[in-house]
Amino acid sequence: IGLDYLIIHPFTLEFSRISSTEFVRDILVNELKAKKIIIGYDHRFGRNRNANIQDLFAFGNTFNFEVEEIAAQEIDDVSVSSTKIRNALIDGDIKTANEYLGYNYMLTGDVKKGKGLGRQLNFPTANLFIKEKYKLIPKNGVYVVKSILNGKLFYGMMNIGFNPTVDGSTKSIEIHFFDFNSDLYGQNIQVDIIERIRDEHKFKSLEELKTQLLKDKETSISIISS
Incomplete structure (x- = not known):
């Protein structure tokens, strides 16, 4: 489907304990050098799933990357x-x-x-x-x-x-x-x-x-x- 790289990260106990800030800063920004993130409207991330897409928009402003939201209707259409x-x-x-x-x-x-x-x-x-x-x-x-x-x-x-x-x-x-x-x-x-x-x-x-x-x-x- 045109992807150059596909990364599937193992969901280990250690990984599950990473905070949302650590996940964005250390993995998305420092490791993957993310410039744009496309994400579902209801996606949550970080330890205990405590961060949502609004938090990601804020992280985007801080770390200089773009966030695109996939709306509920689009997800329903695919489903x-x-x-x-x-x-x-x-x-x-x-x-x-x-x-x-x-x-x-x-x-x-x-x-x-x-x-x-x-x-x-x-x-x-x-x-x-x-x-x-x-x-x-x-x-x-x-x-x-x-x-x-x-x-x-x-x-x-x-x-x-x-x-x-x-x-x-x-x-x-x-x-x-x-x-x-x-x-x-x-x-x-x-x-x-x-x-x-x-x-x-x-x-x-x-x-x-x-x-x-x-x-x-x-x-x-x-x-x-x-």
Whole structure:
């Protein structure tokens, strides 16, 4: 997001006992050389949280740094937007999530070997393994996606779910990239999610599944073209 440095200071017992004056003078001014501080309207700091933003304005005058206040309404707006994004992803409403984010929601992970079912259906897939357990995975279903692979842009379709047609028991994320034939095993890739096509279904046969995949590809290409 454009930050040059991110400092996360451990909140130790010793640190918790620093007065507001010591915190501003010794850490913000002498150590960090702060020239401008952007802070929430209700932020408190110093031992026992005894200083507020008005105190910080006063410190700013003393130590010659600027203070910018983030208003309550702005914080509420961010909070509301975050909740809407999470709910949209859970509901599979990727369009709404992307609109609030201002960019495409993305999944990043390593490509692992799967069962090879996609290749049997002439729809080879990259099986994406995401190690971060906290990552919010959108609702099960089929999505239109894009990725940069080996330096080039490729579109495709992604299935999130359990592969019920073949009695799958483990949730997987599988992407079929259009017009891509190289080996991706072991590579770390980023997948941008563009739009959701449909729910995941259990088909009566692999042939019926293949027919649906062909329809999904046509739908995906239509969405990409538009």
